[in-house]
Amino acid sequence: MTARRIAKVLVANRGEIAVRVIRACREQGFASVAVFSEADREALHVQMADEAYLIGPPPASESYLAIDKLVAVAKKAGADAVHPGYGFLAENAAFAEACVAAGLTFVGPPPAAIRAMGDKTAARRIARDLKVPMVPGTVEPVASDAAARQAAREVGYPLMVKAALGGGGKGMRLVRQEAELDAALRMARNEAAAAFGDGGVYIERYLPEPRHIEVQVLADAHGHVVHLGERECSIQRRHQKLVEESPSPFVDAPMRARMGDAACRLAQAGGYVNAGTVEFLVDADRNFYFLEMNTRLQVEHPVTEMVTGIDLVREQLRIAAGEPLGYAQADVGWRGAAIECRINAEDPFNGWLPSPGTITGLRAATGPWVRDDSGVYEGYTVPRFYDTLLAKLIVWGADRAAAIDRMARALAEYKVVGVRTTIPALIRIVKHPDFCAGRLSTGFLDRIMPALRAAEGRRRSVAVIAAVLAEYERLGRRTIVAPPAPTSDAWRWSHPRGWRRA
Amino acid sequence: MTARRIAKVLVANRGEIAVRVIRACREQGFASVAVFSEADREALHVQMADEAYLIGPPPASESYLAIDKLVAVAKKAGADAVHPGYGFLAENAAFAEACVAAGLTFVGPPPAAIRAMGDKTAARRIARDLKVPMVPGTVEPVASDAAARQAAREVGYPLMVKAALGGGGKGMRLVRQEAELDAALRMARNEAAAAFGDGGVYIERYLPEPRHIEVQVLADAHGHVVHLGERECSIQRRHQKLVEESPSPFVDAPMRARMGDAACRLAQAGGYVNAGTVEFLVDADRNFYFLEMNTRLQVEHPVTEMVTGIDLVREQLRIAAGEPLGYAQADVGWRGAAIECRINAEDPFNGWLPSPGTITGLRAATGPWVRDDSGVYEGYTVPRFYDTLLAKLIVWGADRAAAIDRMARALAEYKVVGVRTTIPALIRIVKHPDFCAGRLSTGFLDRIMPALRAAEGRRRSVAVIAAVLAEYERLGRRTIVAPPAPTSDAWRWSHPRGWRRA
Amino acid sequence: MKFVATVGGQPETVEVTGEGGRYRLTLGGEVWEVDARLTAQGIYSLLIDDVSHVADVTDQDGACVVDVGDETYVIQVEEETRHIIRTKGGAAGGHAHQTLAAPLPGKITHVAVKAGDTVEAGDTLLVIEAMKMENELRAGGPGTVAEVRVQAGQTVNAGDVLIVID
């Protein structure tokens, strides 16, 4: 195929990933075009891009998911390429087609490959044909609740209901018995439709406490495919990843080679081009089962970048421009260990309830081998319309132990005031003996959740002193004393413990 | 020698390097003890340490240079080791001796090695004996102004007057003719005495536009010495480094091996233990001349860390504890290229005049392969008593071109409001064709200084709009209009252009 | 000045004197000399007996959420007099327990109960969609639904009373 000139890139996303892509564009000398909803005028990606266009009201369906508006802005701005980031339209073949039809280079796989691999059910059919092992379940979306009940009986309970499109844990529900199936289907379809514009779901057998290990692949338009090793993403809440690392403490060189080979074969079979990720579930006996392929950049791509030294967004843009990879599997090297922690605006002490609001104080962790991929800043108001990810904290260490020590240090430095975040939970996770020993599973967090409750710790007196002094100083500055908020007791009622049972 | 237990480390420093050492302690599970002057209660290192002790009034001579106070605090706090950082007492043999005498492990070379190598004139005698080439000049401090004049005539003008102790460019003056000698001696002695508690200076021939290239060495207490390659530090102002990088674009593998060998031989001859740096001047024909050895951690150590993956402060603490290096020269590998830019509170458009004050707005650069080693935070007031370094911005790239592109991106992101900083100059430096081509010399900055003046750039209208809107909004909020400050015109008088001639 | 700080249902009296960064507090019978600086919005640097602490204080529905080290506390601070008044007139407080207020702004996607229903701890009351997540709000204890003030599809603000339970 012929090289396509890229000089100006529209970033069809928001938050930290839009910032990530804009940075890559700037470093390569490409102009960047941001888009923003009415809720995002003050978002960081708007400030960092060279140009920024308002595309509609806050709801994603009227802005970040509005294909026509995005293509129109790209043409108006004179962009020659579109990077979708992750989420939103990143795995929407119709969007990729609309870009191509408008003469824009889509920074991602060809529409056919998105259809083949991005649709989880189609991908399962390819894996079946390639004899790549996979989790038992339907290879088609379930047509109706009745059909779902029928399929569920064949697969057997407990089982997972999953969105056919999308990823990132949205549109996923665990169903332990048939009585829960209808509610699970409804919520999964709602979330899937809201997040990806498609409510299709399929059914898969539930594996108890599996490890979630995925392989990063890069494929150019000239038939070269390499893998960059694995990421372990077993620490999850609400079926969403919270902590990721590379390499996996569970994977040795031969297993890495086997998984990498399976991933590359799947990519090739799907006619895949650009960066993609093949997800596997791994059981205690090191058997791996193909789960799905994400036809986009992953949230957790930085851990692979830190150990390989390869800039994945730069590679995405190079591949989209028609450049060959320029290196073979043997040229890919790994150094040390990297861990990523997701800092979300959620209250870990209140069932991960989202916590929108204004970030009144912010001091990010910095220093040696600490990377902060953030989409926020002090004074920024986290809108209630989009997901809760504020920033990704990534560290590198000469080995896994050094990386864990560094992450514990960095998390303790990271100060976010004004909204609740996952940081307190993350600190407990990286200090947990099971985590340090590499004993991970997707059930890990549910197991240690009780320990997350605010403890009667040794710093209790210090906390009381800080709280009292804050009030004392506040009274010193103000004549009127704020009445105790009437809703404070309602918190007791609003613990959505359901997530723990879900 | 026997292993010494380290569990609690007193950090006898302030600012970013104190923060750097405290982070290393935390990552290794050591408790950290900070010290602070009355001007530093709100400094970042006080907040980050486990314990913090007030040691005296703002002037360094009564606090950070007060050996007795520091040793007393170390004993009171129950510290078993002392890390001096750089500057202040880092190269003061009497301090190292006082620590050892008090039963404290000094994280640095033995006092004898500090005397042998830290004293520039003594080091020059060792280099002479080892037949390591060096710059012509005195091998003893000059006893008097008369003796200085005499020595100067022998060395010949132009020449450099340099502090026998210390480093970091303080206590250095270029002298073009004898008429300037007395003033240069006075200022150099004043600065040296203030910075290092010793006013001794020596005289060295001035090499026109040399490159400044230094080699990092690590020596353990068991006789093992390795070098971690070179750093090029040719971009300087006021004889102080502003931009450093590793590897040097001027050094190839054979030259690296030759310089590394010379550096290791010097370290061994001086009985050196711990981390140290051997500085060379390099002429256009790739001849290198020994300049001095810094018997401490360098400000610019991070660029070596980023390309080798070796944590130098961690190694310092391991070596101080008596551990063997555990690796040989052949095990040291280099990957990619790293650049460091120093962000100082100075006004590059006004002769690098120091700019103390309150940082009212701060947004540090972050993201892929960007490291911010900072000692400040938003709301922090930069005191007028200490040096101007606020933070070090370090980036890594797969090659030098990628690192330069990344640094340009990061510098553009880095926002400091309230004090003037070196950032605008740094942006021009990394975008300059000579820098990008690796055409570096210590005269580089003087050459491009005229281009540093605020230009009639294409963003002039945007700047005017921002300034007018700031005033417009300010008037909207306030009834009284501030009178134009009467001293504003005085700026025209206060350009210390002298630094450009110095 | 006297305050009552309530942590985990346990009230304790705290007396404070001092200003300008240097304070003396009495709590738990002990006297604490504290050097405290607000280094950024809500971020306090505390020096107590030469030990350095950084505490983040966030106001959350009138309570202080304090993060210090890896520990988090929810602390209600009131002037002592106000505390006495509030706890004397306990009835009002009792009723406050019976309301489910929206913990965050969002859209009600499902209401699982109607007036007259009896609920047990853990029963789903309703589902509120916010930040691309469906959040189930469940009963923390048993009771009878007295009033349902919202319906599916409705958008609510943080603090809006959604359901009243007797």
Next chain:
Amino acid sequence: MKFVATVGGQPETVEVTGEGGRYRLTLGGEVWEVDARLTAQGIYSLLIDDVSHVADVTDQDGACVVDVGDETYVIQVEEETRHIIRTKGGAAGGHAHQTLAAPLPGKITHVAVKAGDTVEAGDTLLVIEAMKMENELRAGGPGTVAEVRVQAGQTVNAGDVLIVID
């Protein structure tokens, strides 16, 4: 509202209307529609014709120092009326030129001139030590020293008049 913005000695009139983030400015005969947000103390996000700019505005001795992209400008902004008054009474302004004020707090370590001395551009007037650096303050133009208000060893604050020159 009308202002005069002076950049590099060049004054230009700027008219502003609008509020709440949306403004219309007239300068250089052109009309600019600007969406401006103060996203942090002194850090402005400007959208002008869909082009995004971030401008840092620092007050420095009554002048605005503006960093935008890799360019830095020192801009004096005054209400138009005030500008007219100031420039009419030019004498005072003229005298202001004749004072050397301390550009930063520090210690005078050396005074090189005395009353009556004539100085040329570039002559050292005095040396001020601050932040571990000896900073030479030199004459920007020729003149005669009328007054020396400081002596070596003395500590000065930013803005203190050090030397007056006729």
